Amino acid sequence: MPLRFTRRSLVETSTLLVAGGFTAPAFLVRAAEATAPANAAIPGGKRALVVVQLGGGNDGLNTIVPYADRSYYQARPRLAIPEREVLPISEYVGFNPALEPLLPLYAEGQLAIVQGVGYPNPNRSHFRSMEIWHTAVPDEVVRTGWLGRYLHNTCCGEDRSAALQALNLGDSLPAAFWTEHVPVPSIANLNAFAIETDKKYQNERELRLDILREIYEGMASRRVYSEFLKDAGRNMMLLAQELQKVARSAPATSVKYPNTPFAQGLQMIARLLSADLGTRVFYIATGGFDTHANQLATHNRLLRNVAEGLQAFMNDLGERGRGDDVVVMVFSEFGRRVRENGSAGTDHGAAAPMFLLGGKIRGGLHGTHPSLTELIDGDLRFTVDFRSVYAAVLQDWLGTDPWKVLPKAPPPIELFK
Amino acid sequence: MERPALGGLALAAAAVLVACARARTRSSFGQGRQNPLASQRERVAHLFRRAGFGATPEQLDEFSRRSYDDAVEYLVDYEQVPDDLEQRLKLNPVDLSRIDSVRQDWLFRMLHTKRPLQEKMALFWHSHFATANSKVNSALLMYRQIELFRRMALGNFRELVLEVSKDPAMLRWLDSNQNRKGAPNENYARELLELFTMGIGNYTERDIKEAARAFTGWFMRLAPGAQNRPGQDNYEFFFDRNQHDFGPKTFLGETGPWDGGDIINIIFKQPATSRFIARKLFSFFAYENPEEATVARLAEVFVKNNYELKPLLRAIFKSPEFLSPRAYHALIKSPVEFCIGLMRELGVAVPPTDLPAVLRRMGQDLLNPPTVKGWDGGAEWISSVTLLERFNFANRLVTGRTGRVESLKLEPADLERLKLTSFEALVDYFLERFVERDVPETTRKALLRYVKTGVGAFALTPTFVDQKVRGLIHLILCTPEYQLN
Numbered sequence: 001m002p003l004r005f006t007r008r009s010l011v012e013t014s015t016l017l018v019a020g021g022f023t024a025p026a027f028l029v030r031a032a033e034a035t036a037p038a039n040a041a042i043p044g045g046k047r048a049l050v051v052v053q054l055g056g057g058n059d060g061l062n063t064i065v066p067y068a069d070r071s072y073y074q075a076r077p078r079l080a081i082p083e084r085e086v087l088p089i090s091e092y093v094g095f096n097p098a099l100e101p102l103l104p105l106y107a108e109g110q111l112a113i114v115q116g117v118g119y120p121n122p123n124r125s126h127f128r129s130m131e132i133w134h135t136a137v138p139d140e141v142v143r144t145g146w147l148g149r150y151l152h153n154t155c156c157g158e159d160r161s162a163a164l165q166a167l168n169l170g171d172s173l174p175a176a177f178w179t180e181h182v183p184v185p186s187i188a189n190l191n192a193f194a195i196e197t198d199k200k201y202q203n204e205r206e207l208r209l210d211i212l213r214e215i216y217e218g219m220a221s222r223r224v225y226s227e228f229l230k231d232a233g234r235n236m237m238l239l240a241q242e243l244q245k246v247a248r249s250a251p252a253t254s255v256k257y258p259n260t261p262f263a264q265g266l267q268m269i270a271r272l273l274s275a276d277l278g279t280r281v282f283y284i285a286t287g288g289f290d291t292h293a294n295q296l297a298t299h300n301r302l303l304r305n306v307a308e309g310l311q312a313f314m315n316d317l318g319e320r321g322r323g324d325d326v327v328v329m330v331f332s333e334f335g336r337r338v339r340e341n342g343s344a345g346t347d348h349g350a351a352a353p354m355f356l357l358g359g360k361i362r363g364g365l366h367g368t369h370p371s372l373t374e375l376i377d378g379d380l381r382f383t384v385d386f387r388s389v390y391a392a393v394l395q396d397w398l399g400t401d402p403w404k405v406l407p408k409a410p411p412p413i414e415l416f417k
Numbered sequence: 418m419e420r421p422a423l424g425g426l427a428l429a430a431a432a433v434l435v436a437c438a439r440a441r442t443r444s445s446f447g448q449g450r451q452n453p454l455a456s457q458r459e460r461v462a463h464l465f466r467r468a469g470f471g472a473t474p475e476q477l478d479e480f481s482r483r484s485y486d487d488a489v490e491y492l493v494d495y496e497q498v499p500d501d502l503e504q505r506l507k508l509n510p511v512d513l514s515r516i517d518s519v520r521q522d523w524l525f526r527m528l529h530t531k532r533p534l535q536e537k538m539a540l541f542w543h544s545h546f547a548t549a550n551s552k553v554n555s556a557l558l559m560y561r562q563i564e565l566f567r568r569m570a571l572g573n574f575r576e577l578v579l580e581v582s583k584d585p586a587m588l589r590w591l592d593s594n595q596n597r598k599g600a601p602n603e604n605y606a607r608e609l610l611e612l613f614t615m616g617i618g619n620y621t622e623r624d625i626k627e628a629a630r631a632f633t634g635w636f637m638r639l640a641p642g643a644q645n646r647p648g649q650d651n652y653e654f655f656f657d658r659n660q661h662d663f664g665p666k667t668f669l670g671e672t673g674p675w676d677g678g679d680i681i682n683i684i685f686k687q688p689a690t691s692r693f694i695a696r697k698l699f700s701f702f703a704y705e706n707p708e709e710a711t712v713a714r715l716a717e718v719f720v721k722n723n724y725e726l727k728p729l730l731r732a733i734f735k736s737p738e739f740l741s742p743r744a745y746h747a748l749i750k751s752p753v754e755f756c757i758g759l760m761r762e763l764g765v766a767v768p769p770t771d772l773p774a775v776l777r778r779m780g781q782d783l784l785n786p787p788t789v790k791g792w793d794g795g796a797e798w799i800s801s802v803t804l805l806e807r808f809n810f811a812n813r814l815v816t817g818r819t820g821r822v823e824s825l826k827l828e829p830a831d832l833e834r835l836k837l838t839s840f841e842a843l844v845d846y847f848l849e850r851f852v853e854r855d856v857p858e859t860t861r862k863a864l865l866r867y868v869k870t871g872v873g874a875f876a877l878t879p880t881f882v883d884q885k886v887r888g889l890i891h892l893i894l895c896t897p898e899y900q901l902n
Contacts, residue, residue: 124622125611127790171780172787173800186800188778193802196809198816198891201884204871211867211892212808218859221449221898223746224704228796229804229897236801292592292604342600343592348607377622 047397050269050282050313051147052330053174054306056290057126060335060352060380062299063099064113068092071372075339079295079346089113090365098303101311109363110314110323111355112415114389116370118351118382122334126290126348130333134175136387136406146390146405147281148179154400155280164242166281167272169265174283185235190268193243213237246275255316262286263309270316273326280398289332293343306330314357324359327397331386337378351382354389360397362417385410392416449855449898453745457481459853460740461488466902467702467748468492468734469533470757489734493571493727495532502530514648516556520773520783523563527757528768534730538570539563540753541701543784546581546613547791548590550784555650558586559784574694574724575685578614582677583654585637591789594636598662601629608789610684619689620669627666631675634661685724691716695729702730703739704747705795711738746855746901749798752779754902755807759894762851763814763825779806799900811894816887825890829882840868840875847889852898860896867892 062079066072067086086094087103093115095102105111119138123129132138136146151166168177168186177184187193195212197205216233220226253270257263265284272279286306291299310328317323335352351370370380387409391402396416402409454460458481465472469492472480480488491498506525512518527536543566550559562584569577581587582605588594591605606628611617634657643651666675669683684690695715699707715732722728733739750758753776760768769775776783780803786792817824837843844864848854868885893899 125607125617126788127611128617168800171778171800171802172797186802188802193805195805196812198812198884198888200816200818201888204884204888207867207870208888208892211863212895214863214866215860215892215896218863219448219857221746221855221857223449223855223898223901225747225749225796225901226449226897229749229799229900232799232801232804233897236804239801240805292602293595341602342597343595343602345592345595345602347603 046276046325047399048273048280048282048326049393049398050266050284050326050328051176052306052310052328053283053285054289054302054330054332055126055130055285055287056332057129057334057336057348058289058302058332058352059291059295059299059346060332060349061338062295063096063303064089064093064115064353065096066093066369066372069372071338075372077340078344079340093365093369096300096303098300099307101304101307105311105314105357106363110359110361111357111363112361113365114354114356114384114413114415115365115367116351116380116383117331117354117367117386117389118334118380119385119387120382122350122376122379122382124334124348124350126333129348131175133331133333133386134178136390136409143178145174145176145178147176147283148184149405150394150398150400151177151184151281152179153404155398164239164277164279167269167279167283169268169282169284174285176283185239187239187243190243190247190271193240193247195237195240209237242277246272246277249275253316253319255312255319257312257316258305258308260305260309262305263312266309266313267316270313270320270322273317273322274320291336291345292341292347293345295340295345310357327356327358327361327393329389329393330355330357335380338372338375338380339378350376350379352380354386356389356393356415360417362415366413366415384413388413389415448857450745450853453742453853453855454740457485460485462853463740463745464488464492464734465533466758467739468730469537470527470754471761473761486735489731492534493730493734495535495571498531500531502526502532505529511560512648513557513560516550516559516784517773519556519560519563521768521770522560523783524753524757524768524772527753528760528766535567535570538726539566540751541698542566542570542577544786544791544794545697546587547786547789548586549786549789553586553589555586555589555647557648557650558589558652561651562586563784571726571730574719574726575681578609578681578684579678581613582609582632582681583635585652585654588635588637588652588654593632596629596633596635597660598630598633601626601633601662603629605629605632606680609680612790614681614684614693615687615689616693619687624668627668627675628680630662630664630666631668631680632677634658635677636660688716688720691719691724695719698729699733699738701794702733703736703744707738711736746898748902749795749900750902751792751794751798752776752781752803752807753783755779755900756810759811759814763890765814765823765825767823769813769822775806775810779803779810804900807900808895812891815891815894825887827882827887829877829879832877832882832886837877838875840865843875843886844868844889847886847893851890851893852896852901855901856896856898860898864889864892 061072062081065081065086067083068091073080081096085097087097087100088094102111119132123132134145135142147166155165166177166184168174168184170186171188173184173186195209197208216230216237220230257267269282288302317326331354332352334348334350336346336349341347367384370383374381387406388411391406391409392412392415394400394402394405395412402412454463458477461477461480462472465476506522511522530536543563548562553559565580565584569580591608592602593605596602596605603625607625610620610625610628636655636657637652638655639645640651640653643649663674665672668675668680669687671683673679692712696707696712699711699715715729718732719729738744756772756776773783780798781792813822814824835846837846844861845854848856848861868889872881872885
């Protein structure tokens with residue numbers, strides 16, 4: 001999906017130049033000298049948001065299980081979680097046993113479950129529905145993501161140099177970060193992030209890096225992607241410098257993370273949070289939830305992976321004294337059909353629960369569970385619009401006006417203490 | 418001196434390029450090229466970048482003398498071009514039990530084929546009918562699917578869709594082999610309509626359900642003599658009458674006892690299909706977000722030619738849009754294009770064994786596209802991580818020198834032949850060579866500063882060549898413009 005880029009004026013570009021050389025942007029100086037807090041001027045202080053994407057369409061009914069509903073067992077003769085195995089939350093729903101690692105957090109009131117989240121006229125295409133969650137504009141195709149609009153409209157203002165305002169963990173940038181401006185960096189590995197130069201002539205390394213910066217700070221050629229590539233290159237070079245510092249200095253805690261890419265990614269986020277680079281939004285995705293066939297074992301493994309990773313992350317944040325500064329928001333592009341299919345799996349559906357975690361979260365169940373009998377085309381009817389969850393995060397956590405980011409969103413729901 | 422064929426050829430013909438570079442006036446710098454694709458040579462180079470992995474200097478010479486249309490025919494009608502690829506591949510046969518071996522086999526083909534458009538189209542189909550080994554879990558079936566794309570690369574699109582619908586890797590990837598009478602699995606039917614043929618918005622949920630019924634019983638089974646273990650898991654298509662729903666279906670307004678083939682025939686009656694494919698191919702080869710009139714014109718060519726792909730590709734390559742300034746350097750190289758193009762330009766004939774892993778880190782895990790939608794391409798290719806990988810892969814190939822990875826051979830004698838007499842001539846020569854001088858003046862100045870720093874008068878000493886010329890090449894490969902195709 002191509003983005004449309006605006007061409008930044010030469011004047012604006014040249015303000016980034018000082019005598020043809022390279023200047024460290026403000027946040028680098030801040031990080032290096034540890035003077036005023038990096039976020040002092042930004043509403044919301046040191047607060048950060050971590051978005052967790054469960055790709056493929058997580059089966060909400062087998063995640064938060066309506067164990068007291070006969071229709072659930074009727075619709076899913078092969079896939080239903082037996083009542084005796086469910087970890088009860090209320091008289092009606094309970095956790096899938098694979099989510100057992102989240103129980104302590106739930107007991108401490110640090111886990112909110114928003115039931116029946118969706119949007120009008122649900123789309124059952126992975127790509128379109130994911131795009132809807134990313135753009136937060138269900139009724140038309142737009143080329144900016146909700147987090148991209150947040151970062152540009154309200155978070156960082158004109159401070160374009162702040163390359164680490166947001167960070168995506170992974171290889172490709174999710175549409176949620178799309179903006180017409182500075183691309184948000186994506187990283188997969190903290191340690192290997194350095195530009196390599198000719199090992200035989202190490203004495204020239206600094207010169208070569210300096211020339212590269214000069215090229216990327218210079219003029220842009222007249223091609224459609226030139227400005228975009230220059231922005232991306234500058235971000236990459238800044239990030240390389242910053243991450244080398246973090247890799248050398250971040251303190252370890254006693255928390256053991258599972259050896260999964262998801263959990264390792266969360267650990268990296270914890271280290272970056274500790275390093276206090278001023279990053280407001282982190283994004284991490286884990287996939288495989290498109291369980292069309294033989295779902296039970298696969299889904300169990302996927303949920304356990306998520307629960308164990310989140311448990312380690314929240315404990316780690318606690319040890320680092322950052323538990324109250326971070327909110328984790330977990331979503332998937334849709335839930336799955338109420339009735340199981342002929343291959344012991346489930347097809348694409350609609351509404352499903354979202355999770356929010358953090359010390360400042362109002363724990364417990366939110367919203368109403370959709371009826372299992374009043375379905376639309378075999379799918380759950382949503383009871384909470386996902387944009388009202390986003391709006392709550394924007395207003396009550398990131399301290400910004402949600403309407404600047406989500407023009408047509410319904411009002412926020414109460415999710416924070 | 419023994420030198421890989423491509424490197425020797427590339428450097429031997431370099432003098433021609435220099436002459437060409439000199440002919441261009443200095444005013445071509447500023448913000449890059451003012452009037453791209455003005456000469457036949459540039460048009461041929463542009464065509465080979467898009468329809469292949471870049472022209473060799475001989476190809477550039479030959480087709481600059483002949484006509485642009487000859488170059489199009491050479492690429493499109495590739496059956497006429499003799500190729501010794503199969504012979505060369507026999508020296509290092511593919512191991513069909515290992516997915517990385519299948520990847521390496523394909524990359525070797527892309528690097529050495531004399532029919533580059535065939536491999537380019539296989540790559541296009543791989544991202545179009547995007548099937549991932551993460552679920553298929555069979556190197557052999559993935560290999561066979563790519564073979565199918567190669568065999569039908571520029572054949573008939575309708576026939577290709579039918580063959581793909583029966584391809585074992587696809588049957589497994591989109592759960593067709595779980596699609597049973599009375600308990601349909603919609604996965605294949607949905608993606609067939611949404612991603613493979615018509616595009617979203619041209620059908621209803623009901624059409625998907627009905628199409629899924631028509632494909633029930635399209636299963637696969639082990640071929641005679643095959644066994645279910647790596648390298649021998651050769652499945653074949655199998656129509657299971659007992660699992661097929663023979664009842665009437667209503668699909669896109671037509672009612673009948675349709676099977677999968679009938680569904681495909683109805684899909685090819687829809688105007689959406691030709692537009693969808695024409696748009697996607699044009700965007701892949703020329704530029705993104707094409708004008709509606711262009712798409713409509715190409716779609717008409719496609720339909721008139723009964724969905725044959727060769728006439729459509731000829732129409733794209735010969736269109737004024739394809740040769741317009743808007744198309745010039747308008748696309749971002751995919752990781753495969755970046756790596757294969759780089760190796761061809763540097764004369765590296767043997768891909769590094771870890772090239773599949775390098776490509777994965779650059780965002781193109783071959784035979785494992787991220788989703789059934791394939792790679793989005795464009796801006797999606799570029800993130801901090803993937804750009805860094807590009808810089809560092811270029812560094813390996815340019816300054817590796819020793820070790821198991823083949824890298825650029827560069828001797829003072831190669832450069833002396835070019836008769837370069839100044840730092841400026843040196844920088845301009847390599848800018849012409851790698852980015853057709855399509856860089857802003859500030860880039861050229863920075864590169865000049867680099868080659869001059871710490872050096873006295875201009876002289877192609879062994880140290881200068883080994884240190885500064887290699888350094889210069891690496892820096893040019895890291896420019897924004899070298900990421901463009």
